[in-house]
Amino acid sequence: MLRFASIRLLRAMITILAVLTFAFVVLRMSGDPAQVMLGPDVPQESVDAFRKAWGLDQPLWIQYLAYIKAIFTGDFGVSMRDKASAMQLVIDRIPATLQLTIPALFLKVVIGIPAGVYAALHRQSAVDRGVILAAIFGFTIPSFVMGLLLVLIFSITLGLLPSGGQDTWQHGILPTLTMSIGGIGILARFSRSAMIEVMSQPYIRTASAKGMAWQDVVWRHALPNAAVPIVTIVGFMVGSLIAGAVVVESIFSWPGIGRLLVVSVTNRDLAVVQCILLMIAATMVVSNLIVDLLYGWLDPRLRAQSAH
Amino acid sequence: MVSNNLVELRDLKVAFDGIQVLHGIDLTVRRGEAIGLVGESGCGKSVTWLAALGLLPGKATVAGSVRVDGQEILGTPRSVLESVRGKRIAMIFQDPSSSLNPVLKIGRQITEALVLHRALTGQAAKAEALRLMDMVGIPDTRRRFDLFPHEFSGGQCQRLMIAMALAGEPDLLVADEPTTALDATIQAQILDLLIELRAETGMATIFISHDLGAVSQVCERACVMYAGRIVEQGTIEALFDNPRHPYTRGLFDAIPRLDGPRERLIPIPGTVPHPRDLPEGCAFSPRCSHAAIDCRSRRPDLSPMDDGRLLSCFHPVSHSTDLATVAANRVAEAVS
Numbered sequence: 001m002l003r004f005a006s007i008r009l010l011r012a013m014i015t016i017l018a019v020l021t022f023a024f025v026v027l028r029m030s031g032d033p034a035q036v037m038l039g040p041d042v043p044q045e046s047v048d049a050f051r052k053a054w055g056l057d058q059p060l061w062i063q064y065l066a067y068i069k070a071i072f073t074g075d076f077g078v079s080m081r082d083k084a085s086a087m088q089l090v091i092d093r094i095p096a097t098l099q100l101t102i103p104a105l106f107l108k109v110v111i112g113i114p115a116g117v118y119a120a121l122h123r124q125s126a127v128d129r130g131v132i133l134a135a136i137f138g139f140t141i142p143s144f145v146m147g148l149l150l151v152l153i154f155s156i157t158l159g160l161l162p163s164g165g166q167d168t169w170q171h172g173i174l175p176t177l178t179m180s181i182g183g184i185g186i187l188a189r190f191s192r193s194a195m196i197e198v199m200s201q202p203y204i205r206t207a208s209a210k211g212m213a214w215q216d217v218v219w220r221h222a223l224p225n226a227a228v229p230i231v232t233i234v235g236f237m238v239g240s241l242i243a244g245a246v247v248v249e250s251i252f253s254w255p256g257i258g259r260l261l262v263v264s265v266t267n268r269d270l271a272v273v274q275c276i277l278l279m280i281a282a283t284m285v286v287s288n289l290i291v292d293l294l295y296g297w298l299d300p301r302l303r304a305q306s307a308h
Numbered sequence: 309m310v311s312n313n314l315v316e317l318r319d320l321k322v323a324f325d326g327i328q329v330l331h332g333i334d335l336t337v338r339r340g341e342a343i344g345l346v347g348e349s350g351c352g353k354s355v356t357w358l359a360a361l362g363l364l365p366g367k368a369t370v371a372g373s374v375r376v377d378g379q380e381i382l383g384t385p386r387s388v389l390e391s392v393r394g395k396r397i398a399m400i401f402q403d404p405s406s407s408l409n410p411v412l413k414i415g416r417q418i419t420e421a422l423v424l425h426r427a428l429t430g431q432a433a434k435a436e437a438l439r440l441m442d443m444v445g446i447p448d449t450r451r452r453f454d455l456f457p458h459e460f461s462g463g464q465c466q467r468l469m470i471a472m473a474l475a476g477e478p479d480l481l482v483a484d485e486p487t488t489a490l491d492a493t494i495q496a497q498i499l500d501l502l503i504e505l506r507a508e509t510g511m512a513t514i515f516i517s518h519d520l521g522a523v524s525q526v527c528e529r530a531c532v533m534y535a536g537r538i539v540e541q542g543t544i545e546a547l548f549d550n551p552r553h554p555y556t557r558g559l560f561d562a563i564p565r566l567d568g569p570r571e572r573l574i575p576i577p578g579t580v581p582h583p584r585d586l587p588e589g590c591a592f593s594p595r596c597s598h599a600a601i602d603c604r605s606r607r608p609d610l611s612p613m614d615d616g617r618l619l620s621c622f623h624p625v626s627h628s629t630d631l632a633t634v635a636a637n638r639v640a641e642a643v644s
Contacts, residue, residue, distance in 0.1 A: 123366075202401060203409040205363055206469070209401075210421050211394030211476065214386060220420075224411045299411055300456040 008292070012285040019281040020071070023274055024064055032056075033268035037080055054080060067274075076278070077271030081264075086271035090257065090279060094242065096166065097249070097256030101241045103176045108183035108237060113230060115184070116191025120199065121218065131188055138185025147178040147251040164253040175252040179245060183237055190233050194226040201225070227298050235291035239284040311378060314339045314479055314512055315360075315397065320372035320382075322352070322359045322536075329583045330355055331536045332372065334610070337480060342506060342513040344523030344530035344544075346559065348580050352536040353516045354402075357482045361397060362389040395425045398473035402485040404465035408457035414468055415453035421475035440471040444501060463494035470501065474509070481506075482514040487522060499525055520563060524548060532556045535581055535591035538610055542617030552617065552624040554598045590621070598623040 034050040051057045055066065070077065076087040119131035141149075154174060155163035162171045198204065199222055207221040208214075237244075246258035253259075257276060264272040296303040315337040322330035330352045337343060345353040358364045360374045360382075374382040376396050381388055393399075401407040409417060418437040422428040428436055434453070441449040444467040457465055466486055473481055483502060487495035499522055506513050506526075515526045523530050524544050531541040532553060540553040551557040561574035578595040581587060587594050593603040602622055610620040 200365075202403060202407040205358075206401065206407045206472075207409065208363055209361060209393050209399040210472065211390050211392075211424050212420065213390055221409050221412070225409070301410055301458050 008289060012289060015285055016278065016281045017068075019277055020068075020274065021064070023277045024067060025060070027268065027270050027273060028056075028060060028063070031268050033080055033270060036266075036268045071278075076275050079264075079269055079272050081267055081269050081272075086269075086275045089272055090260065090275045093255065093257045093260045094279075096254060097242055097245050097258060099172060100175050100179060100245055100248065100254060100256065103172070104179040104183065104244075105234075105237055105241065107176070107180035108187050109234060111180075112184040112187025113191045116188035116193075117195050117218075117223070117226070119188065120192045120195030123196065128192075131192065135185035135188040135192075139182045139189070140185075141182075143178055143182060143247050144251060146181055147174070147248055150174050150178055151251075164251075166254055171252075171254075175245075175248045175254055178251070179248050187230070187233060187237075191226065191230050194229040195222065198222045198225045224298065228295060228302075231291060231294050231298065235287050235294075238290070239287035240280075241287075242283050243280040312338050314377065316373070316375040316378075317356070317360060318373040318375070320356060320359060320374065321370070322355050322364065323369045325367055327583050329536050330359065333538060335531065335538070335541075337512050337514065339479065340506075340510050340512050341529065342515060342527040344527035345514060345516045345533060346518060346520060346523055346530055347533035348518060350580055350583075351533040353533055354484045356533075357399065357484065357514060357516070361393055361399065361482075362386075363393075363399075394421055394473075394476040394478065396478055397480045397482060398476055398478035399482040399484060400466065400469040400473050400486050403489045404469050404486075405457065405462050405489075407469055408465055410457055413454050413456060414460070418468070418472050418475055421472050425476035437471075437475070440474055441468070443474070443505075444468070444471045445497075446471070461494075462490050463497060466490065466494075466498050467501065470498075470505070474505065477509070478511055480512040480514065482516070484516045485518070486515075487517070487519070495522070502526055520548075520559060532559070535586060536583065537591065537620065538618070539592065539620045540617065541610070541619075542615070546615060546617050552613070552619050553592075553621045554596045554623075554625055555592050557625045558595075598625065 033054070034047045034056065038046060038050060048057070055063055058066075067077075076085070078084065079086045079089055082089060115131050115135075119125075119128040122128050151163045151174060154161045161174050162168075163174065165171050203225075204217060204222055207217045212221070242257055244258075245254070245256055246261055248254070249256045249258035250262055257279070261273065261276045263269075264276065313336050315335075317333050317335045320330060320333040320335075321328065333352070333356050335343070335356075345356065347353050355364070359368065359370045362370075362381075364370065370382060372382065373380060376392055381392050408414070415434065415437055418440060419428075419433040422433045422436055426436070438449045438453060441452070446452060446464060446467055452460075457468075460468065469486075470481075481502075486502070487498050490498060502513065502515070503526055505511075513526065515523055517523050527544060529541070529543055530547055531538045532547070532555060533539065534555050540547065540551070540556045547556060548560070551560055555576070558574070558576040562576060564573055576595055581591060581594070587604070589602070589604040589607055590596070590599070591607075593599040596603065598621075600623055606622075608620045608622050610618050613619050
């Protein structure tokens with residue numbers, strides 16, 4: 001177990017390091033912060049001074065080593081724009097994002113999974129077809145279209161809900177809905193196919209042949225087996241709790257991580273972008289770790305494999 | 309008065325998506341007796357009993373009558389079927405390893421049946437489950453109670469399936485090819501176990517198999533099935549010593565012999581017809597060396613013979629047929 005955990009931990013750190021390195025290189029290759037921050041018509045001296053002040057005049061690999069060293073000492077850099085701690089800027093935005101993503105995740109789980117399971121158990125019925133159709137609509141319509149559609153219906157036509165901002169809880173409804181619809185569709189599809197697969201297994205027939213009531217067969221014998229693929233998808237969704245709101249936050253002017261990311265990338269605010277990516281990578285890695293542990297708990301066969 | 313007939317199947321028919329696969333099975337299972345169901349894959353042996361217990365998928369349509377102790381169960385509400393399954397008629401399956409739920413501890417899977425059928429709970433259920441595991445020959449039951457199916461071998465999984473089936477103290481155990489997925493030595497052990505348990509508990513047994521040797525060990529009677537019908541039914545002695553249906557005869561000719569001189573096995577030419585395009589007349593006629601014109605136009609009914617067996621054939625293999633001639637004909641036909 002200790003060996004398993006340490007391998008996992010090492011792998012997690014390598015993943016995060018890879019993300020940081022990639023972000024570091026790409027951000028610096030794809031545009032000059034000095035140009036963006038200072039504007040097009042500034043004298044060359046100012047640009048040079050700016051570059052010198054932020055260490056951008058150094059060779060890339062020296063910048064990189066300095067960056068990695070700083071990270072390991074807990075220094076995540078300073079925002080070029082606000083001159084404040086980049087990490088603090090990011091952390092300040094997290095609650096706003098979670099205000100959307102956590103309720104959205106909740107909706108995905110409590111609507112998507114039951115809908116998929118119900119459809120699987122009533123295969124070929126009208127409800128099943130309805131669920132499939134709705135699920136396809138849900139996850140094929142991109143969130144920027146879905147968001148605008150909801151604004152059109154609920155804000156402009158019906159005038160029921162605000163179309164942007166973060167003033168009241170009503171402001172959160174449309175972005176949360178926009179964010180959850182695709183996930184509901186994906187979870188419904190996955191739960192349905194997982195459940196159909198499980199229901200055709202010999203052990204389900206055994207449970208029925210034993211004389212178990214149908215609902216007990218479903219609850220006690222089928223669902224625990226269908227849980228593994230469903231947990232995988234939910235794990236991805238948990239992993240994207242911080243990253244998942246970029247488009248939706250932009251549409252609904254919601255001051256979360258997603259908007260900070262868009263603004264910071266546009267401004268080439270390197271430290272902030274890197275901090276956000278670090279946070280995103282960390283949540284992904286942690287949720288993957290949790291999913292791996294859950295696998296072992298859900299399926300004893302996987303437990304046996306990972307022990308070896 | 310309790311009738312001696314435990315289960316009666318009458319004109320049991322099954323169709324999948326409109327394609328008839330079972331064409332009216334009549335079978336009476338008496339208390340305590342062991343009946344073999346024999347035939348090639350796809351002849352409807354398993355489907356018969358899955359249909360009787362309502363275990364076929366939704367696309368199957370089942371017609372006819374299934375009576376348990378005189379009470380009709382076909383077409384009754386799910387709760388009636390659930391009270392028969394496991395309690396009156398228990399079933400074990402071909403692939404024991406995938407027939408046990410991989411994510412539930414084995415002890416729990418057995419106690420579930422005890423809770424359902426014998427109203428045992430807690431320690432009493434556990435004690436009884438341990439006794440059943442012991443009874444089917446699982447060593448070190450206390451430790452293994454909390455193991456998962458993948459931690460047992462195939463043979464042990466089948467033993468556990470049997471323990472689970474015994475939990476409801478059923479009147480009939482339907483064993484659907486219980487040894488097919490196991491290797492030969494384990495097969496023999498499982499057969500012995502089934503024979504032993506039947507002697508101890510007095511439950512009737514339906515033994516579904518294409519292994520005639522196994523059937524002869526376990527059963528007193530057997531039904532030979534072909535393309536969704538019973539073609540010959542009789543005592544093991546009658547069928548083994550003197551098979552009358554050419555198909556039954558063919559099955560015996562295809563068994564290698566351990567004793568006696570080594571002989572070339574005589575295969576049955578051709579393959580089982582697909583249920584969608586069954587030949588007219590007797591379904592076996594295209595593969596039958598005895599077939600005459602009438603076999604290809606009319607279908608023989610399953611009728612009682614003088615010696616008590618049931619037979620569905622216009623031109624049965626006669627008692628005194630020179631076996632060598634038949635064999636030679638068969639080979640010639642197969643080669644041509």
